[in-house]
Amino acid sequence: AHMLKRFLPEQAKVLLITMEYPQGEMDGPPFSVSDDEVRALFKQRFSIQHLHSLNILQDTDRYREKGVSQMLEHVYLLK
Incomplete structure (x- = not known):
């Protein structure tokens, strides 16, 4: 997080996509x-x-085949 803020211009925005399971x-x-x-x-x-x-x-056979019971995709805007 510190490196992102350090190298991004002051008004930059970040679209962050994470997976949670x-x-x-x-x-x-x-x-x-x-x-x-x-x-x-x-x-x-x-x-x-x-x-x-x-x-x-x-929508994702790959994760079901590995036995994952839930796979959430989260989208965030960081500014």
Whole structure:
């Protein structure tokens, strides 16, 4: 988070997309990142706006085959 803010222009915005799933069900990548982790990592440097969440497991055989029970995709705007 610090490096992003350091190298981005002052008014830059970041579209951050994360995946969240029960970490014990699959070793990453992609690695599971919770909403709490996003806020802990970026709250000091950015305003965080959660834009959207969607369970994408039904669209992704790869993760179902690995035994993942839920795969959420979260979209954030950091400014």
